[in-house]
Each structure stands twice: as C-alpha cells, then as structure tokens.
Amino acid sequence: MRVFCVGEAISIPLLRGTARATTHHPLLRAVLHRIVKDEAAHGRFGWIFLDWAIDFLDSDARAHLAAIARDEMAKLLESWDQMKPQPAAADDVHALGWMESQAYVDLARLTLDTDVRQPLRASGFSV
Ligand SMILES: [Fe+2]
Secondary structure, X not given: OHHHHHHHHHHHHHHHHHHHXXXXXXXXXXHHHHHHHHHHHHHHHHHHHHHXXXXXXXXXXXXXXXXXXXXXXXXXXXXXXXXXXXXXXXXXXXXXXXXXXXXXXXXXXXXXXXXXXXXXXXXXXXX
16 A cells, blocks of 8 residues: 555656656656656556455455555655755756656645545545
8 A cells, every 4th residue: 555556656647747857858758758667567556456455355454554545645745845945957957857846746746636545535445
C-alpha cells in the first residue's frame, strides 16, 4: 500500500511532468520518457495486486491498509507543505527537466487525489 499504491502511483505523473518540463534537450527528454516507461509497471503493480487481493481482505485488513494509505498520504502532504517556494529557475535549467516548485506541488497534490485517493475510495478504502 505504502510503496506501490501511494508512492509509485504518484511518481509516474510527476516523472511525466518532469519530462514535459524539459524544454529542448532531446537526449534528456528521451531519458526521462524511458524512465517513465520503466516506472509505469511499478505504478500499476499495487493496483493489480489490490484488485486480486481485495476479496481476501477482511474488514480489519482493509482498515489497516487504509490507515497505512492515510499515513503515507499525510506524510507526503506535510512534506509538500514544508517545501519552500524556490525562485524561478534560469531558462537553461528547464532544458534539464526542472519543474518549478509550485508546479511540482500542484501536480503532486492533484495526482495524489486522482491517482491514489479516488481509486482507493472506489475500492472501498476509507481514505
Ligand atoms: Fe519505481
């Protein structure tokens, strides 16, 4: 739950966002897109496993997993709250795939909701 349904699930859209932020360096863009492809399986694994396992989980197990998800989401939200806005990066840094801190946090929060919280709720987890 912690690693695959929360952490890996949000890493893919964030990596994709970083790849999109790469403004003009074709090699770096290709590397980032390759990483996104490689990571995609990690982002799906937790959900594939959960789909298979969910019928074997009793209410205590579901509550335990929901608590783990809530704990991990709270840690992420706290870490994003503590991120200090950084001054705008120089243009040449964007070529390296740099996302501005506010854009990163905005995407991370949106992704946590759409790619973690909503699917968990749809599966009956209280998060
Ligand atoms: Fe990964």
